[in-house]
Amino acid sequence: MTEAPGLLISAPSSGTGKTTVMLGLLRALTEDGLRVQPFKSGPDYIDPAFHRAASGRHSFNLDGWAMGPGLWQAVTAQAKGADICVAEGSMGLYDGVATRGQQGFGSSAETARAMGWPVVLVLDVSGQAQSAAATALGFKQYMPDLPFAGVILNRVASPRHERLARLGMERAGLPVLGVLPRRGDLALPERHLGLIQAVEHPDLEAAIAGYATFLREHVDLTAIRAAARGHPLPAASPLPRPPAQRIAIARDAAFSFTYPHLLEGWHAAGAEILPFSPLADETPDPKADLVWLPGGYPELHAGRLASAEHFREGLRAHAQTRPVHGECGGYMALGEALIDKEGTRHRMAGLLGLVTSYEKRRFHLGYRRAVLKAPMAGHAPGTALRGHEFHYSTILEQPDAPLAAVADADGTPVPETGSLRGPVSGTFFHLISAEETA
Structure with a gap:
């Protein structure tokens, strides 16, 4: 050691x-x-x-x-x-x-x-x-x-x-x-x-x-x-494996919240990470197996996202045959609309029916345990995931099938279950890990 x-x-x-x-x-x-x-x-x-x-x-x-x-x-x-x-x-x-x-x-x-x-x-x-x-x-x-x-x-x-x-x-x-x-x-x-x-x-x-x-x-x-003191470091072991071989990941000022150990694990396992910028109206790489929209601050850039036609068209083309997943801000960007704090409604990608609003802010903070009802970006139905939720948006409409049964750290169910429509999924929690089995 x-x-x-x-x-x-x-x-x-x-x-x-x-x-x-x-x-x-x-x-x-x-x-x-x-x-x-x-x-x-x-x-x-x-x-x-x-x-x-x-x-x-x-x-x-x-x-x-x-x-x-x-x-x-x-x-x-x-x-x-x-x-x-x-x-x-x-x-x-x-x-x-x-x-x-x-x-x-x-x-x-x-x-x-x-x-x-x-x-x-x-x-x-x-x-x-x-x-x-x-x-x-x-x-x-x-x-x-x-x-x-x-x-x-x-x-x-x-x-x-x-x-x-x-x-x-x-x-x-x-x-x-x-x-x-x-x-x-x-x-x-x-x-x-x-x-x-x-x-x-x-x-x-x-x-x-x-x-x-x-x-x-x-x-x-x-x-x-x-x-400075410390226990001996353990032998190296693998970080979480990638959910796909070629992953197109949104990366700009609107989408940047991903836990570093996940990205490091994907790189270490040989996944090809293909960054693109929705704010620059870039499309995800058409060769990607998965499109991943991290959390971030889409509410601060809602107008630019609403006018990013090439980005939106690229997402829709990908979602016809391959999975797309969004976390928190990325989840909101996959929805039908986002209403900013001034009450202006901005069109989002429309791959999910989700409508969220910052006009009446409500604080959502805490750990989340989610048991998947359907597949999600490399995880099978029934998998228990652990993550964290931190945002101020309010759900106005969430018409799609729930992705998971989600509870807080004390086991109390929460209404932010995530959404699923075909190969497109989204969650309000940021994924940290899948639960380990003995």
């Missing part, structure tokens, strides 16, 4: 600055000559692209609720050859779901414990000083067997503020690995699903370089490297 020491960057809650710390740390360690393998704990398809931009290596999700032991092993084995692993947590350190999944409840703490990676807790200390130590101490003691490296104090207002916060940490016996002064220009641009996509950032390289410089000035990188 191969050693790959690592750390997990987490926080008590979202919005504390852990992503900017993560990106700055990835770049700084990479500049120091280390081969840094990034990971994301939990179901996030936006952050891994930022991680790759910062480190130069593909970032992969680790998810205890959605991934079984086989897939977990295959994903962690991607760190082979790295000098250090750095993972970014989701939400707060201990936040997960109520019911256990394939391995756990989906919390970042479970990921850190499973991998043996000590936690670096990023604390927003604005509005408090010594009291921040009580929060950090509680996080350290809540799961006694969780390895804990120390804290980075963020948004510190002054030298006096730093001195008082450090006093509290010293009293609690918690190492301070860094102190970041308050700076308003460190926030990454966001929209309703979180960060904007990496490809949309107006100057991502300059931003990441700035984060790295900032961390070098205010974080003890030597101490952070020394704190």
Whole structure:
């Protein structure tokens, strides 16, 4: 087995600055000559692209609720050859779901414990000083067997503020690995699903370089490297196999949300990935065996999609004889119409009868377990799939046959069952894995 020491960057809650710390740390360690393998704990398809931009290596999700032991092993084995692993947590350190999944409840703490990676807790200390130590101490003691490296104090207002916060940490016996002064220009641009996509950032390289410089000035990188630990990496095992040999996949600002371990598995198995841009009115490769429309932001580009006649004609031609599948935004684009937040109705591909609306936004968030009623892009009827749903659209019409029986993480059925019409299928959940059998 191969050693790959690592750390997990987490926080008590979202919005504390852990992503900017993560990106700055990835770049700084990479500049120091280390081969840094990034990971994301939990179901996030936006952050891994930022991680790759910062480190130069593909970032992969680790998810205890959605991934079984086989897939977990295959994903962690991607760190082979790295000098250090750095993972970014989701939400707060201990936040997960109520019911256990394939391995756990989906919390970042479970990921850190499973991998043996000590936690670096990023604390927003604005509005408090010594009291921040009580929060950090509680996080350290809540799961006694969780390895804990120390804290980075963020948004510190002054030298006096730093001195008082450090006093509290010293009293609690918690190492301070860094102190970041308050700076308003460190926030990454966001929209309703979180960060904007990496490809949309107006100057991502300059931003990441700035984060790295900032961390070098205010974080003890030597101490952070020394704190890295980890269990030995498992032997390599195969990632999920491709659903077809030649896959035409939509890839542009409207369609980009696909989990990296799936794409890596398809490549590794020898599948031919054929990207095309619906926003550029490109058609899928006519030689493709499958057309795959990932999630993304079709609602921000609905007018351009409505006028993309060649794209629409290419989809329809393909669907006459071969399968087409869409996830979330891709599912909406396969439907009859999409109504934007201003109430304007935009014609979509019309391969499904789905009509969705952003005029009255409703938040849909959570893990999904789906048992297929019909075949879906490489999976047979009866297969149990695990995924994650995250969108603000409302279904107005869903006249087609349901693709699956879908429930949330606690087993409660949800109405977003997906749709099926001939060889065309769609789901609101983003596929992470098929359930593993003993």
